[in-house]
Structures are given as C-alpha cells and as structure tokens.
Amino acid sequence: MRYLPLLWAGLFRKKARTILTLLSIVVAFALFGLLQAVQVAFESGADTADAKRLLTTARYSIIEPLPMSYARRIEQVPGVVGVASADWFGAKYQNESNAFPVFAVDPARYLDMYPEFTITPAHREAFARTRTGAVAGKRLADRFAWQVGQKLPISSEIHPKTDGSLSWEFDLVGILDADDPAVRGNTDMVLINVAYFDEARQIGRGKTGWYIVRVADSTQARTISATIDGLFTNSPDETKTQPEKEFALGFAKQIGDIGALVTRILIAVFFTILILTGNTMAQSIRERIPELAILKTLGFSDGKVTALVLAEAVLLLILGGGIGMGAAVAAMPTLNGSTGGRFPPLFVGAETWLLAAAVAALVALCIGLPPALRANRLKIVDALSGH
Amino acid sequence: MIAVATLVEIRRVTKVYRRGRERIEVLHGIDLDIPSGDFVALMGPSGSGKTTLLNLIGGLDTPTGGSITVGDRRIDQLSGGELAAWRAAHVGFVFQFYNLLPALSAQRNVELPLLLTDLSAAERRRHARIALTLVGLEDRARHKPRELSGGQEQRVAIARAIVSDPTLLVCDEPTGDLDRATADEVLRLIQVLNHEHGKTVVMVTHDPKAAEYARRRVHLDKGTMTAEPVPA
Numbered sequence: 001m002r003y004l005p006l007l008w009a010g011l012f013r014k015k016a017r018t019i020l021t022l023l024s025i026v027v028a029f030a031l032f033g034l035l036q037a038v039q040v041a042f043e044s045g046a047d048t049a050d051a052k053r054l055l056t057t058a059r060y061s062i063i064e065p066l067p068m069s070y071a072r073r074i075e076q077v078p079g080v081v082g083v084a085s086a087d088w089f090g091a092k093y094q095n096e097s098n099a100f101p102v103f104a105v106d107p108a109r110y111l112d113m114y115p116e117f118t119i120t121p122a123h124r125e126a127f128a129r130t131r132t133g134a135v136a137g138k139r140l141a142d143r144f145a146w147q148v149g150q151k152l153p154i155s156s157e158i159h160p161k162t163d164g165s166l167s168w169e170f171d172l173v174g175i176l177d178a179d180d181p182a183v184r185g186n187t188d189m190v191l192i193n194v195a196y197f198d199e200a201r202q203i204g205r206g207k208t209g210w211y212i213v214r215v216a217d218s219t220q221a222r223t224i225s226a227t228i229d230g231l232f233t234n235s236p237d238e239t240k241t242q243p244e245k246e247f248a249l250g251f252a253k254q255i256g257d258i259g260a261l262v263t264r265i266l267i268a269v270f271f272t273i274l275i276l277t278g279n280t281m282a283q284s285i286r287e288r289i290p291e292l293a294i295l296k297t298l299g300f301s302d303g304k305v306t307a308l309v310l311a312e313a314v315l316l317l318i319l320g321g322g323i324g325m326g327a328a329v330a331a332m333p334t335l336n337g338s339t340g341g342r343f344p345p346l347f348v349g350a351e352t353w354l355l356a357a358a359v360a361a362l363v364a365l366c367i368g369l370p371p372a373l374r375a376n377r378l379k380i381v382d383a384l385s386g387h
Numbered sequence: 388m389i390a391v392a393t394l395v396e397i398r399r400v401t402k403v404y405r406r407g408r409e410r411i412e413v414l415h416g417i418d419l420d421i422p423s424g425d426f427v428a429l430m431g432p433s434g435s436g437k438t439t440l441l442n443l444i445g446g447l448d449t450p451t452g453g454s455i456t457v458g459d460r461r462i463d464q465l466s467g468g469e470l471a472a473w474r475a476a477h478v479g480f481v482f483q484f485y486n487l488l489p490a491l492s493a494q495r496n497v498e499l500p501l502l503l504t505d506l507s508a509a510e511r512r513r514h515a516r517i518a519l520t521l522v523g524l525e526d527r528a529r530h531k532p533r534e535l536s537g538g539q540e541q542r543v544a545i546a547r548a549i550v551s552d553p554t555l556l557v558c559d560e561p562t563g564d565l566d567r568a569t570a571d572e573v574l575r576l577i578q579v580l581n582h583e584h585g586k587t588v589v590m591v592t593h594d595p596k597a598a599e600y601a602r603r604r605v606h607l608d609k610g611t612m613t614a615e616p617v618p619a
Contacts, residue, residue: 002502009490294486297447298500298547299475301468380447384482 007312010288018316021280025320026327028273032356033328034335035262037346041185042258051218053113054225055247056211059238063088065207066237068198073231074213079224082214084109087194087207090157093144100140101189102154104197104208107133113212116183123148123174131196135174137187139345148172152190160202168200181347188345213241270363278367281313285371292375293383306376313368314361321360325353394554394587395421395444400453400463402439402610413439414610416453423554426581426588428601436610437591438559444589445557446474457555475503479548479586481577483560485540487532493519493543494528500551518546522576538569545576549586556580558590562597574600 012018056074058064071083089102103110107128111119119127119135127133134152146152152170160166170192178184198205215224225241232239242250285292295305329348336345402414413436421427421444429437442448443455446462449470455463457477465473479500487496497515506514519525522542532540541561548556558577562570578600580586590601598604606613 002508005495006491006499006502009488009495013490290486291488294488295499296471297445297474297480297486299471299473299503301471303468304471381442384447384486 026324029321029324030327036352039262053244054213056241059240084113085208087209091154104194126173133173134170138177306372309372310368313364317360317364394423396456400450403451426602428598428604431607435607479553481558481561483563485544497546518550522546556588
C-alpha cells in the first residue's frame with residue numbers, strides 16, 4: 001500500500017493516454033463478462049446436469065415419441081432408482097412471439113428427478129392433486145405477471161384436444177424456481193399434468209417424448225444406458241440413452257459451438273488489447289527512464305524497481321478489468337429484462353470472475369514484463385547521463 | 388589539534404569504460420581522504436573524471452580497480468542490492484537538473500527515500516514536512532515540480548537528499564542550472580547542512596564561486612588529481 005501513491009502517479013502521469021488505455025481495457029473486460037455470461041447461459045444445461053441422470057429418447061430423433069409403457073421396464077433395470085417422463089407440448093401464450101417450453105409430466109416423479117428446482121410443498125401438492133394443474137418457472141410467471149390460482153390459456157402447436165381445438169386451459173397452481181442462477185434458466189418453462197394432457201389430447205395417447213432416468217451410481221451410467229437401449233433393440237421404438245450432460249451439450253451444439261465462438265472473439269479482443277496496452281506501457285516506461293534511475297539512486301533495488309513497473313501494469317489491469325467486469329454485471333439486469341425471459345438468465349458467476357482475474361494477470365504480465373526487465377537492467381549512471 | 392575521522396577513503400581507484408573495442412580509462416589511480424564533516428569541491432575541466440569520481444563515492448557506480456571505503460564499509464565490494472541499501476541509508480543526492488518526479492508533489496518527492504524505511508505513513512509525512520521546513524519550503528509541500536521555480540525545485544531535491552538523515556551528501560553541479568542569486572541561496576543551504584548539521588558534502592562544480600563555499604577544493608584533470616587538497 002505504501003507504494004500506491006507512487007504507482008498511481010506513474011500511471012496517471014499522462015492522464016489522457018492512461019484514460020484511453022484504461023477505456024480499451026474496460027471495453028475488453030466488459031465484453032469478456034458479457035460473452036462469458038452468454039457462454040455460461042448456453043452451457044448451463046450441461047454444467048448443471050446431474051451425473052446420475054440419464055435421458056432416454058427415441059433412437060433416431062428426439063421428436064419421435066416413445067411408449068409410456070417403457071417406464072416400467074426401465075425401472076426394472078438394475079441400478080435404476082427412478083424414472084420420469086416428459087412430453088413436448090409446443091406452447092404459445094397470447095401471440096406467436098410468446099413461445100416457451102411446456103412439458104407434460106407426472107408431477108411427483110418429475111419433480112423428484114430435479115431436486116435442484118425449488119417449489120413449496122403446498123404448490124407441489126397442489127400440482128400433484130390437480131389434473132388440470134400447471135406450475136410455471138418464476139421468471140416466466142414474472143414476465144407475464146401470472147398469479148397462482150389463475151387460469152392459464154395456452155395454445156399448442158402440435159397437440160389438438162379431442163374436440164380439435166389447439167387452445168388449452170390449465171390452472172396455475174404453483175411456481176418453480178432455483179437457488180442457483182445457472183439452474184434458474186432451466187426453470188423457464190411450464191409443467192402440466194400428463195394425466196389430464198394424455199386424456200384430453202387427440203393424438204399420441206399412451207406416448208411420451210423422453211424419459212429421465214435416475215441411477216444409483218454415476219460410474220455405472222454407460223452400462224445402464226446400454227442395458228436400457230438393449231431392452232428395446234429391434235422393437236418399433238428403439239431408444240438412445242445417454243448421460244444428461246452429453247445430451248445437453250449435443251443440444252447446445254445444434255445452435256452452434258458457442259464456446260468456440262466466444263473464445264475466438266475474446267482471443268481477438270485481448271490480442272488487440274495486448275498490443276495496444278503493451279505499446280503504451282513500453283512508451284510510458286521509456287519516457288520515465290531518468291525517473292526510474294532516480295528511484296535506483298535513492299536506494300530502490302533493481303528488484304524493487306522491476307516490481308514497481310510490473311505493479312503498474314497490474315494496477316492498470318485491476319482498474320480496467322474491475323470496471324469492465326463491473327459494467328458487465330451492471331448490464332445484466334437490463335439485458336435479462338430485454339430478452340423478456342426468452343433466453344436463459346445471464347449472470348456473471350464466481351468462475352467468470354476468477355477467469356477474468358487470470359486473464360488480467362496474464363495480460364499484466366505480458367505487457368509489464370518487457371518494460372520491467374528493461375527497468376531492471378537500467379544502469380543509473382547511463383540513464384542519468386542520457387545514454 | 389583534534390584528529391578528525393576519515394569518512395571516505397579512496398585508494399588507487401581506477402575506472403575504465405568500454406565503448407565497443409575501445410577502452411577508456413577515466414580515472415587513473417586516485418587517492419583521496421575525505422574527513423567526516425568536510426565539504427569538498429571537486430573541480431576540473433569537462434572530461435576530467437570528477438562526476439565519475441562523485442558517482443563512485445556515492446555508490447552509483449563501482450570502480451574498475453582500487454578501493455573505496457565509506458565509514459567502515461568497502462563499498463566497491465558490495466553487490467548491486469547491498470549498494471542500493473547502503474545508498475538509501477547513508478547517501479543523499481543532489482543533481483544539476485533536480486531530478487524530481489514530475490507527477491509527485493514536493494511532499495511526496497521528499498518522502499520517496501522514506502518508502503524504503505519502516506516508518507509509518509504519518510511518520511513519513513512528518514519527516515518530509517521537517518525537511519521541507521529546513522529548506523524553507525513548507526508552504527510549497529503540495530506543489531508539483533512544474534509549479535516551482537528552479538531554486539525551489541533544487542531546495543526540494545535537497546530536502547529529499549537529507550530526509551533520511553544521511554552521513555554523506557553528494558552534489559553534482561547543484562547550481563549549474565541556476566542564476567547567481569539563487570545559486571548562492573542553494574549553496575548557503577548546503578553550507579548550513581555542512582556546518583550546522585554535520586553532513587559531509589562532496590560537490591562537483593565548474594564554478595569557482597560555488598567552490599568557495601566548500602572547506603577545500605580538489606582538482607582533477609584527465610583522471611588524475613592535479614594538486615594536493617588545499618584548505619579553502
């Protein structure tokens with residue numbers, strides 16, 4: 001701390017130059033924070049996947065339904081401790097742009113499968129008890145100002161009722177949420193009671209979209225997956241079972257390799273920053289050679305002067321990085337609000353902060369080390385005489 | 388007659404610079420004793436080696452041959468780090484162009500050597516304030532160097548040189564960039580530090596008038612002392 005005024009004075013010796021450099025670092029780190037948040041949001045399904053959960057879908061396409069009767073057979077596979085099913089409803093609310101996932105599920109079985117979701121016991125009980133019941137994710141409920149107890153009129157794109165109408169009506173009996181922000185994106189949905197849905201739909205009765213399978217031992221996941229798929233080999237409805245994480249990653253990659261895209265953009269951004277800031281740092285130190293020589297004259301050792309120059313680069317990155325990341329965090333509520341809940345919630349988590357700190361340290365080292373080494377080698381007599 | 392202890396003892400000191408293949412011997416076997424409390428003016432024409440000798444005495448450079456003892460330390464045998472620590476503890480420097488850090492206030496410039504001590508921030512401020520008062524600039528503590536006149540800048544540099552209470556003051560043309568009146572003020576200040584505060588002063592100067600403030604003068608020419616030290 002005792003050297004902070006010295007570092008600060010050195011850094012802001014040429015205010016305009018330092019502020020411009022700082023701004024470029026702020027922008028780079030704001031971009032870093034935002035893009036990382038997007039990447040985390042896209043990968044949150046995979047990141048929050050439970051290693052003990054498997055997904056069983058139709059072998060060739062997830063849109064092919066599977067018989068509901070498979071549940072009992074899957075339950076009997078050694079190592080399986082629970083099975084739930086879910087079916088895609090394809091919903092719209094009020095108009096075409098208000099689309100969100102609606103899954104028809106067995107309330108108790110499905111919620112047991114996802115302990116990371118939070119729902120009050122009263123809402124859970126009401127959902128299990130009410131055939132026309134539905135529970136909605138909190139963000140979705142907030143977006144449409146839904147209240148528990150109201151009717152929920154939803155249109156399905158693919159499931160007509162027995163009377164041929166695509167308009168359905170459910171009773172909103174509960175709200176679903178998650179404590180972990182990464183999981184919260186997975187609650188942007190409505191769950192409806194499959195008992196009512198299966199009875200009231202015109203087509204596809206007795207079928208479901210996929211199964212969620214809980215196993216006792218995650219190390220046995222592959223074996224159990226193979227066993228499940230083996231049960232239905234050569235049947236009209238063959239299955240493909242895989243760990244939830246694999247499924248989520250595969251699903252995310254259908255949109256695009258967000259991780260690779262984000263990484264490439266950030267590499268380009270930080271490479272540019274490295275060149276710009278490195279050049280500025282080098283120029284700043286070149287201009288201060290006599291001042292560094294004076295510090296050495298006064299008794300600052302080579303090591304101390306080297307550390308001061310490095311610390312200046314670190315301070316620059318701490319300032320720029322901190323403000324940039326802070327700006328990214330500050331932008332999150334606005335961004336999340338502007339997506340209207342159509343996108344998983346963006347947030348800057350601890351991992352992103354740690355990654356930002358590591359990137360800042362690396363950039364500081366890259367831009368600070370060359371001038372620091374120059375300062376280290378500086379000979380007082382030569383520097384003071386202008387050589 | 389009271390025997391005065393020798394503070395700086397220089398024996399057969401040589402200094403050689405190399406410029407590519409060229410070997411330039413700047414000092415040729417200098418012998419010099421500077422007693423504690425002395426005020427020596429090192430004089431001589433340009434290129435005579437006086438600044439080189441001053442740099443060696445102040446531990447800014449090391450001799451090629453010979454020995455330099457200051458107090459009880461052979462400073463020619465110290466490593467770079469040891470020499471830096473020794474300078475911080477024992478030597479104050481005053482240069483022709485002041486060499487203040489332009490981004491720091493006068494107060495912060497004076498505090499610089501104290502950053503290397505264990506003093507707290509409050510103690511550092513107090514010491515710096517005392518040093519600035521001693522040079523008559525307590526009311527300029529918050530000013531940046533560019534807001535001061537040349538004479539004031541040099542007095543800040545002197546405050547910086549004495550703030551850690553060094554034994555030895557090393558001054559390289561301290562009045563070379565000042566007008567006569569201001570130069571006299573600065574030289575009187577250095578003389579006060581010598582006479583009243585017991586600082587041993589070694590000063591390089593071209594200016595015979597400046598040299599008159601010293602207790603004695605040492606002449607160098609082409610790297611050799613041209614005359615025995617004569618009391619001023």
